[in-house]
Amino acid sequence: MDIPPNTAPLYWWCTFIGIYNKSIMAPVISCNDSQRRIMTLLEFIKENEMTNDKFPIDLTRQQVADLTGLRVETVIRTIKDLESQKQVQIKKGKVFL
Template identity: 50%
Template sequence: MVSENLLLDFGAFKVELKKGETIFKVGETPKYFYQVDSGKIKMCNFNDEGKEFIQGMFSGGESFGEPPLLINEQYPANAMALLDSAIYLLPKEDFFKLLYANPEINLQFTIRLAHRLFYKSLMASEISSQDAAHRIIKLLDYFKDTVYKVPTDQKYRVDLTRQEIADLTGLRVETVIRTIKELEKQGELTIKSRKVYR
């Protein structure tokens, strides 16, 4: 979202991460603005039984963890690298200087946060009241229409694993696998070489 040059001008630095490496944990105090340069980052929580729930996934150019940083609260989720990744870290004070000096970027953040709030509201409603098939379709349509903006005349190749779909929808991975097969039979999805298309 923020250009590399602008981040560097305001004091950002790049950090290389190995797959599985933790960036921050639940309860830690935010000190940096984070933006992904390459790879993939997830924010997640675990329940008492150890079941993971993914709050969001972020790749090249996307930022993560801003709400606690902006309102001076502790992180409500963990962040870790899903793949070998590189991220920019910009100290909190410098991030605020960047926002004050660049109102157009400030507006972009407001819009981005509104999209995330919309997604969380959508998924909270789905998880609390809908069956597995409906949850999966709603999630895939959100990624197709809102995240990747795939034209309506094209198929969206789902880049989420079955486990990630489970973690994003609050379902068990076995339920996701079975439901995807049922959705294929109903013509809602296509599976080619183990890849799902919507």
């Protein structure tokens, strides 16, 4: 694969970020605790945005399921459980961390 010289640094940076993200998520995905999987993903997304306010998670339930290796039904049930534990907030179908 030929990478144009002016885009090579960006290409390698994106590759590095992808590998780094996978290395963070790999140990968590191998655990059986769905709450831990989802909270790790949501906290990782919020951490990269560098905000202390209520942060809206702009992922669909399907995307969360795909990123964590869970079924959509499990994601929905787990997010409801996290809301009852006051770890996340749900307003008009949007999840806030």
